[in-house]
Amino acid sequence: MAGAPDTARAAVVLLHGGRADGLAPPPRLNLPALRMRPFGAAVIRTRRERNLLLATVRYRCRGWNGSQADAARDAHEALDELAVRAPDLPVVLVGHSMGGRAALLTGGHHAVRGIVALAPWCPPDEPVAQLRNRTVALLHDPHDRITSADDTWALGARARQSGARVHEFAMPRGGHTMIHGARHWHRLTASLVAAIVDGAP
Template sequence: MTHARLLDTVAPSAPRGVALVLHGGAARRGSMRVSPTQLSVLRMVPVAARIARAVRGEAAVLRLLNSTRGWDATHTPVDDVRWALGQVAERFGPDLPVTLVGHSLGGRAALLAAGEHSVVSAVALNPWVYPEEGRADVSGRRVLIVHGDDDRVAPARRSASVACNLARTAELVGYVSVSGGKHAMLRRSDVFDGLAAQFTAATLLGREPTGVVGRVLAGEQWVEV
């Protein structure tokens, strides 16, 4: 049983792929239901819109609203991602490739769910992770981690450790350190949003990458911007 919901940003009738956008947000006392108006959810609206512009109607862009806030050990955001992937398969077909794009705990969920059957790539923005989660099997996937060096909520050293470990199984792992970037991604938002959009368009649709994403997909593992 899940209370997760999917919201369309763009949904063409015959997409070539799907970008699934995942929000963060810590648990709160009282009601644990996710509100469409909570800040962690709203922060992903411009990310989804930027991806929609980058894919130019060739891919669906959907935002996942989790069952509950935070990370409930009995039903985690990874469970909600798996539910959403099932919904995507029913709606668009079982063989459509998917890119996961998440922030904070959503970035954690994106990395931990990257090994799911239909997922071809994942983007984790300021992910809140444990170093040991780099043991996840992401064989054949391409992964981008983008982390602000002034993030006081999710330590960048943890995501850097995860990136090193994921590289043991992934087809490719790129790590971009954003100078002055804080956890909410409001400062230098254009960098965070743009990298997520460009990486999605390149790995999901085969678009020719440029700039930082081009460097990452050419094999440069560590980049500072």
Template sequence: MQYALKEKPDVKWWEQSAASGTLEVRHAPVRPEVALLVLPDGPEMSQRGAWPWHLNVLRMRPVLRAVSCVVSLEEALLGHVHYRSRGWNQGAVVDDVLRALNDLDRLTGRTRTVLVGHGMGARAALQAAVHPQVCGVVGLAPWLPDHESVVQLAGRGVFLAQSATSATGVARAREYTLRARTAGAWADVQLLRGGDAWMLRHSAAWHRAAAAGVRRVLAADGQGAKA
């Protein structure tokens, strides 16, 4: 699927969004009704620069294509969140996500936004759901340490997809989902058989899960998120 850009003069009207360098818009109508942003995985600690050609970033391109099929391209903005450095770095990456959301807010005003994150990106998306732009989060093989906050998810949709082969990952995804529901979120988890945390095996199944998650999160937002 190709991203069909608007004819001139609107082709690059969104370039004003590059204030922080963390938001890359890949497609946008003149007046988007919804925004889908993908967030790549990364290591726990690394001060090395993050670049668009890194494998963890490239892995999110087919994810963005998959979730774009859920929405009308005449109404949806599609984009990537880029990090200033590759690692989680004690939560510094969440600041990058919030910067990207602030850029989006300046660009489009208040827009229903779904964050689609993989691994570390899923953890960052869940924490960045505190931003008023965010209506939901889709987490693919999410990195969920114990005692992660869920209060910021109240009134939002959360969909987690986890490999069924990871007993620890499954347990943590289920526990997090239950706590998110208690906090007032609509939340669900899907287990993928045969997949791996890097989304290299059975990648098409991960892409389908991402698309299903976006569809369900947007539906929950339209109804009013609930447990």
């Protein structure tokens, strides 16, 4: 966790990707978690957001694991812990792939102001009612071969009908790993986080 809870004006919580199934803990060299570091750095570099608390959720399991939804459970527990350490601090969730799914599913937590979901995993039957009155930014490359951009846009449409403020961004490249054109992904994410924290439309 970077930053001081007593001086922060908002918190950004990073949720990395994983697997559909996997009960083992993430490895010590966790590439999905490393991929999120430049996003955190970009958010912190944003001039208007120097007073941000930056945190990363550590999953107990590598996988989502069906109805166990382990990543979402870990995210919710992390938000509860953060709310105890820094009461009333608004939170923006930034999640990639499985982490994007976890962010969207836990977006109804009372501390969450908004979500930035990067190439999220959005099954067709995923609930969206919890996103009411939240700002949701969805970034996806239509050429992604791991998760479906069409599923992401469909979830966005359903979330909008449920009262979420949804913004969709079709990224010109990057695929699922977001490596090609990475600076665009990083800068846009940082700008969106700043806008959510500032309450900008």
